[in-house]
Amino acid sequence: MKQLTVRPSGPLRGSVRIPGDKSISHRALLLSALAEGASHIENFLPSGDCKATLGCLRLLGVHIEQHDATTLTVHGHGKYGLQPPASPLDCVRSGTTMRLLCGILAGQPFQSILTGDLQLLRRPMRRVVEPLRRMGAEITDTEGYAPLSISGRQLHGYDHALEIASAQVKSALLLAGLYADSPTTVREPAPSRDHTERMLSAMGARLTINGLSTTIIPDTTPLRPLSLVIPGDISSAAFPLVAALLVSGSEVTVEGVGVNPTRTGLLDVLREMGAEVAVSNARALGGEPVADLTARTSGLRGVEIGGATVVRMIDEFPVLAVAATQAEGRTIVRDAAELRVKETDRIATVVMELGKLGAQIEPLPDGFIVSGPTPLQGTAVSSHGDHRLAMALFVAGLVAAGETTIEDMDCVSDSFPGFVELMYSLTAAVDGHP
Numbered sequence: 001m002k003q004l005t006v007r008p009s010g011p012l013r014g015s016v017r018i019p020g021d022k023s024i025s026h027r028a029l030l031l032s033a034l035a036e037g038a039s040h041i042e043n044f045l046p047s048g049d050c051k052a053t054l055g056c057l058r059l060l061g062v063h064i065e066q067h068d069a070t071t072l073t074v075h076g077h078g079k080y081g082l083q084p085p086a087s088p089l090d091c092v093r094s095g096t097t098m099r100l101l102c103g104i105l106a107g108q109p110f111q112s113i114l115t116g117d118l119q120l121l122r123r124p125m126r127r128v129v130e131p132l133r134r135m136g137a138e139i140t141d142t143e144g145y146a147p148l149s150i151s152g153r154q155l156h157g158y159d160h161a162l163e164i165a166s167a168q169v170k171s172a173l174l175l176a177g178l179y180a181d182s183p184t185t186v187r188e189p190a191p192s193r194d195h196t197e198r199m200l201s202a203m204g205a206r207l208t209i210n211g212l213s214t215t216i217i218p219d220t221t222p223l224r225p226l227s228l229v230i231p232g233d234i235s236s237a238a239f240p241l242v243a244a245l246l247v248s249g250s251e252v253t254v255e256g257v258g259v260n261p262t263r264t265g266l267l268d269v270l271r272e273m274g275a276e277v278a279v280s281n282a283r284a285l286g287g288e289p290v291a292d293l294t295a296r297t298s299g300l301r302g303v304e305i306g307g308a309t310v311v312r313m314i315d316e317f318p319v320l321a322v323a324a325t326q327a328e329g330r331t332i333v334r335d336a337a338e339l340r341v342k343e344t345d346r347i348a349t350v351v352m353e354l355g356k357l358g359a360q361i362e363p364l365p366d367g368f369i370v371s372g373p374t375p376l377q378g379t380a381v382s383s384h385g386d387h388r389l390a391m392a393l394f395v396a397g398l399v400a401a402g403e404t405t406i407e408d409m410d411c412v413s414d415s416f417p418g419f420v421e422l423m424y425s426l427t428a429a430v431d432g433h434p
Helices: 022-034 048-059 095-105 126-134 167-177 195-202 234-246 265-272 317-325 337-341 346-356 387-399 410-414 419-425
Strands: 003-006 013-017 036-042 063-068 071-077 111-115 138-142 145-151 159-161 184-187 206-210 213-217 227-229 251-258 276-285 288-296 329-333 360-364 367-372 380-382 404-407
Touching: 003 387, 013 419, 022 036, 022 048, 022 071, 022 095, 022 167, 022 195, 048 063, 048 095, 048 410, 095 111, 095 126, 095 145, 095 167, 126 138, 126 167, 167 184, 167 195, 167 213, 195 206, 234 251, 234 265, 234 276, 234 288, 234 317, 234 387, 234 419, 251 276, 265 276, 265 317, 317 329, 317 346, 317 360, 317 367, 317 387, 337 346, 346 360, 346 367, 346 380, 346 387, 387 404, 387 410, 387 419
Parallel strands: 013 251, 036 227, 159 184, 380 404
Antiparallel strands: 003 404, 036 071, 063 071, 111 145, 138 145, 184 213, 206 213, 251 288, 276 288, 329 367, 360 367
């Protein structure tokens, strides 16, 4: 599916389930590999990024049974049960895989190399390498980027004060803290997603959380294996939900979505914009809050977004920008410079591609400004190999006049395998399908 054509859609209607949460799927694999015993994982996300983590763990000697695409058993042999890899660990395009493995491998008694595709090799790694070096890690980077060569050794506890809230960096440092000789503390300027902390606590790690400060105390007690059903990914749910808000006459329910408060920034912003998004059937699943989300077509208004909200919706800005093109007034995004070091420079690529469709959007150093509402006109656009931009352009194509042809849709499988089929089921107009 290198290329896909999307046409204006009639009403989107129905109830759907989305794949498991990508962040939690990564962490479930990695932490299960460090546990003592067999962990059982259901609703695992079989995306390209999560498969990269699975492949790296197998190279590290972890026995992983795959009962079907989404059900796994991981046989962990403790924190020091990993084996030296026979070849470099290919993280493909997954920054989460590379950064979290850095924290684990820094404390192992062997040498390893982390590499990946060209897209990943363009992403900065010193944000995780430098704090790990302060813990005594021996890591050689390539002018601030991967490939990374790691010579595992005894690590030392450290009190880290992060300049930018980052769940990946925080998680890497907490995982490294499992191998330190004294407590490791991570202090953030704003809340970031806390899936690692929840999972570590459930597995018996000695963890204390005080506001924006998290401390892990190394312990000789083995980590307990997991039995986990992974909730649906709210970052994936964003696409059918925003599509329902924009396409006239729509009502879409996405069932079983993780609504961890560190991840629900988009819901808060959409409501502030006037969106009708209802939360129902709230419950807990594997220690994570879960609910069903229903979106109905709504008139939207522009808002200003910045501060702590940004990190709570950092992956949703491409589709938020699409929503903003149909909102009354200006939507201003600031404090989101992190977008420039994602799979692409998401400020530059979102501005470029939505601009091709006629959006009035301009970049800022740390965000963008969208003026609306603006009629969009279908044309040829490109995902630039960025899965979230590809799906955002798909949503834009549903409200654009004429046909929108998206180049390089294959990358959608990085986070949302089955995305196009799910949108078919809601009657989206794709490649001639009603």
